[in-house]
Amino acid sequence: MGQTAPARTVSDMAMDRTLEIAELIITKWDQDTSTFAKVTSLFHENRAEAKEFIRCVNELQKAMHSVVSENSNSEKLIRAQCLMEIGMKRLQKEFYQILSMNRAHLDPESVSTRSSLSTRSSTSDYEDNDDDEIRLAGESITEVEDVSSVAMTDLRLIAESMISSGYGKECVKIYKIIRKSIVDEGIYRLGVEKVTSSQIHKMDWEVLEIRIKSWLNAVNVAMKTLFKGERILCDHVFASSDSIRESCFTEITREGASILFGFTEIFAKSSKKSLVKVFRSLDMYTAIASHWQEIESIFSFDSTSAVRSQALTSLIKLGESVKTALKEFESEIQKDKSKTPVPGAGIHHLTVDVMNYLSLLADYSNVLGDILVDMPPPAISSLPASIFDGSDSDDSQSPAISTRFAWLILILLCKLDGKAKHYTGNGNVSFSYLFLATNLQHVISKVRTSNLKYLLGDDWVTKQVVKVKQFITSYERLAWDHVVKSLPLDPSAAMSTDQAKEWFRRFNSAFEQAYYKQSACVVSDSKLRDEIKLSIAKKIIPTYRKFYNTHRVTIGREKNSCTARFAPDDVGNKLSDLFFEGTGSSESSSSMSSSSLHTKTSRSH
Numbered sequence: 001m002g003q004t005a006p007a008r009t010v011s012d013m014a015m016d017r018t019l020e021i022a023e024l025i026i027t028k029w030d031q032d033t034s035t036f037a038k039v040t041s042l043f044h045e046n047r048a049e050a051k052e053f054i055r056c057v058n059e060l061q062k063a064m065h066s067v068v069s070e071n072s073n074s075e076k077l078i079r080a081q082c083l084m085e086i087g088m089k090r091l092q093k094e095f096y097q098i099l100s101m102n103r104a105h106l107d108p109e110s111v112s113t114r115s116s117l118s119t120r121s122s123t124s125d126y127e128d129n130d131d132d133e134i135r136l137a138g139e140s141i142t143e144v145e146d147v148s149s150v151a152m153t154d155l156r157l158i159a160e161s162m163i164s165s166g167y168g169k170e171c172v173k174i175y176k177i178i179r180k181s182i183v184d185e186g187i188y189r190l191g192v193e194k195v196t197s198s199q200i201h202k203m204d205w206e207v208l209e210i211r212i213k214s215w216l217n218a219v220n221v222a223m224k225t226l227f228k229g230e231r232i233l234c235d236h237v238f239a240s241s242d243s244i245r246e247s248c249f250t251e252i253t254r255e256g257a258s259i260l261f262g263f264t265e266i267f268a269k270s271s272k273k274s275l276v277k278v279f280r281s282l283d284m285y286t287a288i289a290s291h292w293q294e295i296e297s298i299f300s301f302d303s304t305s306a307v308r309s310q311a312l313t314s315l316i317k318l319g320e321s322v323k324t325a326l327k328e329f330e331s332e333i334q335k336d337k338s339k340t341p342v343p344g345a346g347i348h349h350l351t352v353d354v355m356n357y358l359s360l361l362a363d364y365s366n367v368l369g370d371i372l373v374d375m376p377p378p379a380i381s382s383l384p385a386s387i388f389d390g391s392d393s394d395d396s397q398s399p400a401i402s403t404r405f406a407w408l409i410l411i412l413l414c415k416l417d418g419k420a421k422h423y424t425g426n427g428n429v430s431f432s433y434l435f436l437a438t439n440l441q442h443v444i445s446k447v448r449t450s451n452l453k454y455l456l457g458d459d460w461v462t463k464q465v466v467k468v469k470q471f472i473t474s475y476e477r478l479a480w481d482h483v484v485k486s487l488p489l490d491p492s493a494a495m496s497t498d499q500a501k502e503w504f505r506r507f508n509s510a511f512e513q514a515y516y517k518q519s520a521c522v523v524s525d526s527k528l529r530d531e532i533k534l535s536i537a538k539k540i541i542p543t544y545r546k547f548y549n550t551h552r553v554t555i556g557r558e559k560n561s562c563t564a565r566f567a568p569d570d571v572g573n574k575l576s577d578l579f580f581e582g583t584g585s586s587e588s589s590s591s592m593s594s595s596s597l598h599t600k601t602s603r604s605h
Helices: 004-028 035-039 047-068 075-101 108-113 123-138 143-164 168-189 197-202 205-237 242-270 277-290 292-298 302-335 349-371 400-426 429-448 452-484 497-518 526-556 568-576 594-603
Strands: none
Touching: 004 047, 004 075, 047 075, 047 143, 075 143, 075 168, 108 205, 143 168, 143 205, 168 205, 168 242, 197 242, 205 242, 205 277, 205 292, 242 277, 242 302, 277 292, 277 302, 277 349, 292 302, 302 349, 302 400, 349 400, 349 429, 349 452, 400 429, 400 452, 429 452, 429 526, 452 497, 452 526, 497 526, 497 568, 526 568
């Protein structure tokens, strides 16, 4: 008995000292008894005193635990409990004021870009080092970031004190209400609103596209600043409790994240599919995929698994909509039934439309590779074997996306092969080959000037270039060989005047017939146009020039003779005028003039 009394005396004395010190500072800031305390912020007025206030509250809590184990009915314990309630009420107010007054400094962007302070140090570390830490941080961050660091430090001090004192519920309630309003407001300001399937279904495309563009900007800001900043702040303030961190972050961000990712999910499920809308689907898929690591990191809690699941579902649904669009695109190519030959054997609208579409799709090759990886390979056997010409190697090892693009172009070329036959019915067999050449050249040009070149590769392009040359060779043979054959094999050979006249008449007739017929043709590609004209000129002009120079004197002796109707330069001028759209435009728009054509054909012999 005599030995226990001194221990109680020591305990009582310690409690008395703690109560005395705590009562001085806690009652000073009792907002119910002090007008000064009611209108003044402790942490704003005097951070050193605020730090002392927190220390006294924590010491009081420790003393209460010590006393309650000895005498739960102690009057000192009751007195301490009253002081604790006053202190917690004060801290609750301070917590609210800091959150409210620093909305601008605790906005997610400021928080997400602030210099990283230690988010796992203990309360005692903060009691000893928080001012030094803030001072050091302030040397390397902006003034706004410095203010946010101070606010975050104060919030953490208060939160840890309230949680350890059993007042975590009150602290968390304030935090959730204020921070959720900030996140919800942020989502709204980014232009993202909750929509239903029926609303999207009824929207005009122009309106929906505006919504999508707003969403694309919103998801970038949300993942880089809004949700990221909120996660950093939550992790920092409630570093002492994993369960509270998770609970707060989940409740604050769940609704905003659901609205954000719900838009894409509903769009993918509900929007009317079209070939144009596939690009917006790809934009949204790209946005989510590019932020996937952030989504997994920021929403890593078990209680936020629904957000991850919703984002993943959006990716899957958007990917499925893209696959469906590609199937529809393939079907549209195959269903094209236009039979009217393109005037001048020019580029078919189907070629233009398909290649424009594919070149735009190729810009999304990174995400398309992921989307198409499990798509069944095309049934090449469904196309006629003649379209392959034995030049396509086994591409079973090619990426799915490369195979798919090559397949779609193959379908286009197959359709063009069928459309080329429409010229033969009009007796313009040569036109069919020129049509195939100009359209394939357009395909090659679009491939070379877009990301398609990386998907299809140089070998593919080289094979198509060979095919263009084959088509041109066939065209020249059918369209111009009879002109070449209208001249003697030996243009310099001696012959009678009548024989010379007959050869001139044959050439005049053959050339005029060919020129008249081929002047209707159009070759849009300037390089190909010049190559064709030069090739034709090399076949005709050198031989005709020799014949003309050898026999024009004989023919010219006859009065008013017009048998030698064309001089070699006249032939060159005529050829240089070919393959332009319209008439009379060649003088100004020709990339190969008659003089250059004359020079090149002369040099070749």
